Amino acid sequence: MQLLNTLIARAVPFIPRSIVQRLSRRYIAGATIEETARRTRQLNAQGFCVTLDVLGEGISTMREAQATAEEYMHLLETIRTQGLRADISVKPSALGLLLDVAECEGLLDQLLASAKAGGSSVCIDMEDASCTQLEIDLFTRLRSRHDNVSIALQAYLQRSYRDIEPLVGLGFPLRICKGIYLEDRQHLVADAWNRRAAINPHFLKHVARCFETDTFVAIATHDESLIDQIIELIRRNGIDTARFELQMLLGVCEPLRDRLLRMGFTVRVYVPYGADWYAYSVRRLKENPRIAGHVARALLGF
Numbered sequence: 134m135q136l137l138n139t140l141i142a143r144a145v146p147f148i149p150r151s152i153v154q155r156l157s158r159r160y161i162a163g164a165t166i167e168e169t170a171r172r173t174r175q176l177n178a179q180g181f182c183v184t185l186d187v188l189g190e191g192i193s194t195m196r197e198a199q200a201t202a203e204e205y206m207h208l209l210e211t212i213r214t215q216g217l218r219a220d221i222s223v224k225p226s227a228l229g230l231l232l233d234v235a236e237c238e239g240l241l242d243q244l245l246a247s248a249k250a251g252g253s254s255v256c257i258d259m260e261d262a263s264c265t266q267l268e269i270d271l272f273t274r275l276r277s278r279h280d281n282v283s284i285a286l287q288a289y290l291q292r293s294y295r296d297i298e299p300l301v302g303l304g305f306p307l308r309i310c311k312g313i314y315l316e317d318r319q320h321l322v323a324d325a326w327n328r329r330a331a332i333n334p335h336f337l338k339h340v341a342r343c344f345e346t347d348t349f350v351a352i353a354t355h356d357e358s359l360i361d362q363i364i365e366l367i368r369r370n371g372i373d374t375a376r377f378e379l380q381m382l383l384g385v386c387e388p389l390r391d392r393l394l395r396m397g398f399t400v401r402v403y404v405p406y407g408a409d410w411y412a413y414s415v416r417r418l419k420e421n422p423r424i425a426g427h428v429a430r431a432l433l434g435f
């Protein structure tokens with residue numbers, strides 16, 4: 134069955150859009166702000182915080198970057214007027230980082246000011262290694278003007294050991310994740326290129342570094358054994374629950390997510406939405422062959 138699922142996962146791009154859309158409801162809130170606000174209200178009512186992401190990474194003009202920023206502005210307005218317990222996550226490349234750094238920074242300035250007015254904040258997602266330095270520099274400049282911005286660091290990158298130091302030194306809030314991009318082996322911590330579990334000790338060290346330096350940390354992973362080790366670290370060191378939160382993607386490992394909430398931790402769900410739902414859904418379905426099994430059943434009726 135595993136082999137069949139893997140084969141189906143590879144065939145996902147050829148599956149009819151209507152079926153991908155039905156399956157992707159689990160991973161994305163929808164195509165519009167209204168659907169997203171509804172989903173956010175449901176999650177809030179269950180006790181979860183939310184971070185909202187407008188889908189659309191591959192832009193080629195600053196006009197597209199401005200359109201993405203406008204969508205985020207509407208989203209922040211919705212968060213404010215509806216009193217949602219939500220912040221936003223932003224990929225700087227979707228705001229033109231690789232086209233015009235100064236204009237991208239200007240757009241982020243506007244988003245941060247608007248988020249602040251609504252009592253919300255912005256997390257800068259970390260993208261592939263070609264963006265790492267640009268995004269850290271961008272974040273550092275933004276942080277000098279805004280206190281409601283944070284950034285993600287990826288435990289699979291060797292350089293994160295260097296990158297984290299000035300950030301924790303200044304008490305900047307961080308999100309630690311494993312990292313999702315296919316990177317050149319030379320950038321990665323040992324064995325990470327062929328063994329995902331090899332990233333875990335590094336992830337744990339970065340989280341521990343945040344605790345040592347009193348830095349607020351968002352712990353973004355679905356890896357249960359890693360989460361158990363982090364909980365053990367928290368208990369051993371008597372870390373206050375206000376100093377961290379756990380984060381997971383919408384639709385992924387929900388029983389674990391619910392258990393962590395019941396344990397009294399703050400859990401934030403990363404909720405993507407937008408017109409670009411198709412490309413995102415295909416990526417998620419390819420990542421998870423088990424979901425591809427549902428595709429097979431939907432297609433073949435078994």
Ligand SMILES: Cc1cc2nc3c(=O)[nH]c(=O)nc-3n(C[C@H](O)[C@H](O)[C@H](O)COP(=O)(O)OP(=O)(O)OC[C@H]3O[C@@H](n4cnc5c(N)ncnc54)[C@H](O)[C@@H]3O)c2cc1C
Nearest residue numbers: 258259285310311312313353354355356380381382403421
């Ligand atoms: C809130 C949040 C924010 C993130 N931000 C960034 C970012 O800014 N930059 C970046 O590079 N990456 C980001 N990521 C992605 C992250 O780096 C990982 O690639 C991704 O979360 C999978 O790694 P994992 O830690 O869950 O561990 P893994 O070892 O990859 O997975 C552990 C287990 O979780 C389950 N699982 C994991 N992912 C999925 C999935 N998509 N569908 C179904 N099951 C799954 C599987 O059961 C798997 O065995 C983010 C992830 C989260 C949750």
